[in-house]
Amino acid sequence: MGFSALHLLLWLLATVTLTTQELLTIRVTPKIVAACGQQVKLDCEVTSSQHGLSIKHIEWYQNNTSLCRINSEEVITTYHRHTVSDFHCEYQRGKLSIIFKEMKPMDSGDSKPFGCNIRSNKGVKDKSTTVDLQECCGHVEGVMKDGRPDCTFTRVYPDGEVHWFHGSHRLHGHHTGKRVEDGGWLTINSYLERKTSEVPYNCSLWSPKTGTYIASTLIKKRPKTNPLLGNGAGSYEPAWTFGFVAVLLVVSLK
Numbered sequence: 001m002g003f004s005a006l007h008l009l010l011w012l013l014a015t016v017t018l019t020t021q022e023l024l025t026i027r028v029t030p031k032i033v034a035a036c037g038q039q040v041k042l043d044c045e046v047t048s049s050q051h052g053l054s055i056k057h058i059e060w061y062q063n064n065t066s067l068c069r070i071n072s073e074e075v076i077t078t079y080h081r082h083t084v085s086d087f088h089c090e091y092q093r094g095k096l097s098i099i100f101k102e103m104k105p106m107d108s109g110d111s112k113p114f115g116c117n118i119r120s121n122k123g124v125k126d127k128s129t130t131v132d133l134q135e136c137c138g139h140v141e142g143v144m145k146d147g148r149p150d151c152t153f154t155r156v157y158p159d160g161e162v163h164w165f166h167g168s169h170r171l172h173g174h175h176t177g178k179r180v181e182d183g184g185w186l187t188i189n190s191y192l193e194r195k196t197s198e199v200p201y202n203c204s205l206w207s208p209k210t211g212t213y214i215a216s217t218l219i220k221k222r223p224k225t226n227p228l229l230g231n232g233a234g235s236y237e238p239a240w241t242f243g244f245v246a247v248l249l250v251v252s253l254k
């Protein structure tokens, strides 16, 4: 009697454990914060607590549109859309990876999740993840243009404020314009009114998000071109002039 009661209890326990245990587990790379220009790899891996898992379909998608998928023969099909960051997919033993050479701002953020969908003989699962881009500035260039200090920041994300300095003095009243480029990057241009100081102008991009400067450049007054030493020799000019005068003196003393 006691034996069969224990039997029944064990049987009940086993049944409950089996039915509450997940037959299919899907693991997706958690939210990534990527540096600009960094490769981004998202994995979607399926496992089963039971033997005999047969995968029929694994797919990465975004905004209801398929990016790549494998079928039951493990053949990868990739759907390239020119609006999405360049990518390719790889498959290995239950794991479908999507690899972006470089994530564009317009594909990143919490409002642009990447979803992974799995269909198998042990059920169907779906899970998503997102990619955030770190703030960045790809390139900064500062020049004297028509006697005006002018700087341009390209591939900026997410946004920044231009701060101008002259020595330790902050300059206000600059002209700043922004343009959104392909993929969601910003180009920011800024210039000051005509300036002639010998002290270089510091043009910096400040990020309100982190309260730090993410890029800066110094703009010097264009050096006077020298017919003998050529361009870029402006800083040597006083020494050269001195030498020239000395040579003249020596010549006239002879």
Ligand SMILES: *[C@@H]1O[C@H](CO)[C@@H](O)[C@H](O)[C@H]1NC(C)=O
Binding pocket: 063, 064
């Ligand atoms: C995807 O499609 C479903 C049904 O058509 C819709 O309810 C959902 O909002 C769509 N998702 C996105 C991200 O557009």
Ligand SMILES: *[C@@H]1O[C@H](CO)[C@@H](O)[C@H](O)[C@H]1NC(C)=O
Binding pocket: 063, 111, 112
């Ligand atoms: C999702 O796709 C639809 C249809 O292509 C598009 O109109 C919509 O803007 C997209 N949504 C996002 C969040 O990209």
Ligand SMILES: *[C@@H]1O[C@H](CO)[C@@H](O)[C@H](O)[C@H]1NC(C)=O
Binding pocket: 165, 202, 203, 204, 213, 216, 217, 218
């Ligand atoms: C310009 O000024 C900013 C703010 O003071 C500073 O962080 C940055 O290093 C300066 N840049 C250069 C090139 O001197």
